[in-house]
Amino acid sequence: MSALTSLNGVRWIRENLFSSFGNTALTLFGLAVVWLVLVPAIDWALVRAVWSGDSREVCLDPAAGACWPYIEARLGQIVYGFYDKAARWRVDIVFVLGAIGIAWLMLPRLPSKWLVAALLLTVYPIIVFVLLSGGIFGLDVVPTSRWGGLLLTLLVAATGIVTSLPIGIALALARQSDLPVIKWMAIAFIEIVRGVPLITLLFMASNLLPLFLPDGMTADKLVRALVAFSLFSSAYMAEVVRGGLQAIPRGQTEAAHALGLGYWTVTGLIVLPQALRLVIPGIVNTFIGLFKDTTLISIIGFFDLLGVIQSGNADPDWATPNTAFTGYIFVGAVFWAFCFGLSRYAGAVETRLAHADRGQK
Amino acid sequence: MIVASVVVLLVATAQENIAKQRIATGFGFFDDEANFAIIQTLIPYSETSSYARALLVGLLNTLLVAALGIALASVIGFTVGIARLSPNWLVARLAAIYVETLRNVPLLLQLFFWYFAVLRALPRPAASLSIGDAVFLNNRGLFVPALSFDGMAWLAPIVLVMMVLASRVVSTRTRAGTRWLDRWPRAGLIAFGVVSAAGILAFTVRAEVPALTGFSFQGGVRVIPELMALVIGLSTYTAAFIAEIVRAGIQGVAKGQHEAAQSLGLSRWQTLRLVVMPQALRIIVPPLTSQYLNLTKNSSLGTAIAYPDLVHVFAGTALNQTGQAVEILTVTMVIYLTLSLLTAAAMNWYNSRLRLQER
Numbered sequence: 001m002s003a004l005t006s007l008n009g010v011r012w013i014r015e016n017l018f019s020s021f022g023n024t025a026l027t028l029f030g031l032a033v034v035w036l037v038l039v040p041a042i043d044w045a046l047v048r049a050v051w052s053g054d055s056r057e058v059c060l061d062p063a064a065g066a067c068w069p070y071i072e073a074r075l076g077q078i079v080y081g082f083y084d085k086a087a088r089w090r091v092d093i094v095f096v097l098g099a100i101g102i103a104w105l106m107l108p109r110l111p112s113k114w115l116v117a118a119l120l121l122t123v124y125p126i127i128v129f130v131l132l133s134g135g136i137f138g139l140d141v142v143p144t145s146r147w148g149g150l151l152l153t154l155l156v157a158a159t160g161i162v163t164s165l166p167i168g169i170a171l172a173l174a175r176q177s178d179l180p181v182i183k184w185m186a187i188a189f190i191e192i193v194r195g196v197p198l199i200t201l202l203f204m205a206s207n208l209l210p211l212f213l214p215d216g217m218t219a220d221k222l223v224r225a226l227v228a229f230s231l232f233s234s235a236y237m238a239e240v241v242r243g244g245l246q247a248i249p250r251g252q253t254e255a256a257h258a259l260g261l262g263y264w265t266v267t268g269l270i271v272l273p274q275a276l277r278l279v280i281p282g283i284v285n286t287f288i289g290l291f292k293d294t295t296l297i298s299i300i301g302f303f304d305l306l307g308v309i310q311s312g313n314a315d316p317d318w319a320t321p322n323t324a325f326t327g328y329i330f331v332g333a334v335f336w337a338f339c340f341g342l343s344r345y346a347g348a349v350e351t352r353l354a355h356a357d358r359g360q361k
Numbered sequence: 362m363i364v365a366s367v368v369v370l371l372v373a374t375a376q377e378n379i380a381k382q383r384i385a386t387g388f389g390f391f392d393d394e395a396n397f398a399i400i401q402t403l404i405p406y407s408e409t410s411s412y413a414r415a416l417l418v419g420l421l422n423t424l425l426v427a428a429l430g431i432a433l434a435s436v437i438g439f440t441v442g443i444a445r446l447s448p449n450w451l452v453a454r455l456a457a458i459y460v461e462t463l464r465n466v467p468l469l470l471q472l473f474f475w476y477f478a479v480l481r482a483l484p485r486p487a488a489s490l491s492i493g494d495a496v497f498l499n500n501r502g503l504f505v506p507a508l509s510f511d512g513m514a515w516l517a518p519i520v521l522v523m524m525v526l527a528s529r530v531v532s533t534r535t536r537a538g539t540r541w542l543d544r545w546p547r548a549g550l551i552a553f554g555v556v557s558a559a560g561i562l563a564f565t566v567r568a569e570v571p572a573l574t575g576f577s578f579q580g581g582v583r584v585i586p587e588l589m590a591l592v593i594g595l596s597t598y599t600a601a602f603i604a605e606i607v608r609a610g611i612q613g614v615a616k617g618q619h620e621a622a623q624s625l626g627l628s629r630w631q632t633l634r635l636v637v638m639p640q641a642l643r644i645i646v647p648p649l650t651s652q653y654l655n656l657t658k659n660s661s662l663g664t665a666i667a668y669p670d671l672v673h674v675f676a677g678t679a680l681n682q683t684g685q686a687v688e689i690l691t692v693t694m695v696i697y698l699t700l701s702l703l704t705a706a707a708m709n710w711y712n713s714r715l716r717l718q719e720r
Contacts, residue, residue: 200661204690
């Protein structure tokens with residue numbers, strides 16, 4: 001049995017890796033890449049890495065690889081930013097509640113999804129706001145300038161994701177409207193926002209928006225950034241949704257109208273459910289893009305996940321040749337896990353929906 | 362009506378606020394002296410130049426990084442995309458790892474990685490990495506020889522073009538002949554063209570090799586680390602997306618096309634180049650356009666690593682000095698919008714040329 005498997009193995013190797021002269025050359029090239037890039041990378045991150053210690057001294061050995069004690073020392077900041085240490089339990093509650101809610105929605109078996117979704121979109125944001133900013137129920141006030149790290153990254157991403165879908169749908173519908181004013185305003189908004197870099201919109205939010213507010217009315221810097229971020233993601237979402245709307249055959253709308261249904265009923269019950277289902281991959285891709293784009297708020301002075309590590313890398317207490325590499329690799333791995341997980345989950349949902357469709361027919 | 366009144370109200374508030382904060386208005390500041398230095402200028406610029414000049418310098422730097430990034434991203438993207446479909450298991454796997462790693466990590470993080478980790482870790486100028494003592498790489502940047510051309514250098518490309526044209530004429534004459542010998546006159550003409558052009562260049566071009574003097578290099582061309590990090594980061598990141606587009610495009614070509622081409626005796630490479638790619642391009646070009654646009658817009662992230670692009674020079678330094686946020690941000694956004702629309706228009710034109718000619 002084992003002789004047979006090893007024979008099959010040899011045959012597989014011959015057919016897939018050394019079938020011809022060109023193929024052999026490619027394989028050798030691939031092996032060179034593995035040897036020169038992947039092996040040293042793993043060697044650096046795991047084998048030669050320093051795993052424990054409490055100061056930079058342990059990482060100063062010239063042969064040392066990644067300096068993981070640095071991440072350990074910074075973990076508090078990486079997760080909470082500069083949030084008051086005594087109040088970090090409030091952030092923990094926010095994280096746990098959010099994780100339970102999202103896990104509930106993602107696991108197919110669990111019941112009453114609509115209720116949980118409704119709670120997540122209405123009650124949960126209020127809880128988050130109260131817990132994070134404080135000021136009532138005897139909770140100390142924590143100004144938004146102290147929020148940071150993973151907390152801020154997730155907050156910005158979640159706000160962008162939650163607001164972009166409804167605004168994006170509204171914009172996409174407006175773009176198809178029969179009223180020229182609404183249509184052209186939607187087109188202008190979408191195309192302008194999509195045509196400029198996000199960073200200019202964030203600059204606008206931090207420099208320009210205050211000028212447009214009347215006296216005595218000030219908006220928190222974080223709120224302004226969130227507004228810019230939401231508008232930006234809505235414009236991209238609008239284009240994704242429009243793709244779905246255009247894929248729905250005209251006959252669907254006409255048939256619904258013939259049954260005597262009005263615009264809102266037709267849109268809400270016939271067109272949108274089908275259109276959104278078609279563009280699930282596009283929606284998830286937009287979410288992933290958004291999640292990555294949250295890092296841009298570090299440019300306008302916030303300490304999100306990237307901002308925190310960027311300031312940590314400059315800390316002389318941890319200055320070693322490997323500090324910057326370790327910091328970036330760690331944050332990169334966190335982002336990678338979120339984005340890759342999201343795209344894999346979306347792939348699974350897509351397959352499930354496709355199977356469900358086939359089952360019905 | 363509602364919209365119009367809201368706009369009027371906002372403008373009125375803004376005017377009041379601007380007047381209160383004593384910020385100048387209008388575009389008069391364009392002619393004022395900029396009073397700041399820029400580390401990379403493609404056109405003559407000094408601290409006494411005007412803000413308008415600074416804007417132009419920043420715009421040219423943005424265009425430079427976009428052009429380099431697009432070229433490099435296309436090369437890497439097409440290579441990786443084709444590699445993902447390779448029958449060679451190892452190569453296909455490595456291409457997949459490349460795509461899944463790079464596109465799931467934020468671009469800004471990758472730029473920081475290249476700039477603050479990789480390029481900072483390069484040796485000091487005295488210990489530069491060098492290729493043949495002509496190209497030097499260190500933590501101050503990449504130093505390459507500067508080429509200067511003498512009077513007669515223009516003859517070289519002309520000779521080359523003439524020989525290529527001549528070979529075209531010869532080859533149309535001998536098109537009927539497919540025997541190997543018939544290709545000789547053509548190859549000979551091209552070879553003659555290449556050799557004589559190289560000869561002319563050898564006598565007319567002088568390379569000024571950078572040399573270490575004191576703590577840095579003198580002479581040659583210096584590519585600043587900011588530009589290197591930005592081009593590497595932008596192109597490797599965008600290439601991951603282009604690779605997926607190319608893969609989808611190739612997979613979108615009907616399988617029968619592959620099989621027919623192979624049964625005609627074309628090799629795998631010929632099949633790809635002559636049969637599959639021309640058809641795949643029709644699928645590839647529209648999403649490729651938006652990737653090029655994304656790259657151009659993403660080049661604005663260079664501001665975070667202090668690359669003097671449009672955003673850094675104009676919406677950064679100039680904005681901080683003048684405080685005229687309304688004018689400066691409007692101009693910046695209009696420029697990006699124009700770039701986007703121009704690229705889209707050019708690509709649409711190219712796309713319409715590629716389209717199937719239906720009768």
